[in-house]
Amino acid sequence: MPQIKIVAHYQDGRLVKGFTNDFLPTKDRLHIVPMEAPPSAHPVEVQIKDLKAIFFVKDFLGDSQHQDKNEFDPRKPTPGRKLRVVFKDGEVMMGTTQGYQPGRPSFFLVPADTTSNAERCFIVAAATQEVAFVQ
Numbered sequence: 001m002p003q004i005k006i007v008a009h010y011q012d013g014r015l016v017k018g019f020t021n022d023f024l025p026t027k028d029r030l031h032i033v034p035m036e037a038p039p040s041a042h043p044v045e046v047q048i049k050d051l052k053a054i055f056f057v058k059d060f061l062g063d064s065q066h067q068d069k070n071e072f073d074p075r076k077p078t079p080g081r082k083l084r085v086v087f088k089d090g091e092v093m094m095g096t097t098q099g100y101q102p103g104r105p106s107f108f109l110v111p112a113d114t115t116s117n118a119e120r121c122f123i124v125a126a127a128t129q130e131v132a133f134v135q
Helices: none
Strands: 004-010 015-020 029-034 044-047 051-057 081-087 092-097 106-111 118-124 128-133
Touching: 015 044, 092 118
Parallel strands: none
Antiparallel strands: 004 015, 004 051, 015 029, 029 044, 051 118, 081 092, 081 128, 092 106, 106 118
16 A cells, blocks of 8 residues: 555644555544654554544645635636535635535545645544535
8 A cells, every 4th residue: 555645633733744554534543654754663553533634745845835725716626515614723724525424523625725735634523613515
């Protein structure tokens, strides 16, 4: 299984940037090898219930000058349904989803900003304050 670049955001504000090869949306945990760990390092076990979200990223550096836009480009098609997510920590994300259903423990969101470093996000519903479909 290939290694996937992720940034795990914990509900308490911590971040872990690294690689995983055992993420499954139906599992209650995954393992991350932190990006700065030596090649022989053992992966860190992460409980999904402790997370706010997992960001599947293009690279770990990103662009520190880039400000994600919570707007949809009207010139580009939006696959899926538009969604506004407000996290308990106050962060707001806009994106599209093809699998959100109220009551489910998690869902995927593709950011509205197509220039974002995040290609998609796995959001833990318990870390959200509000989730709403938008027009």
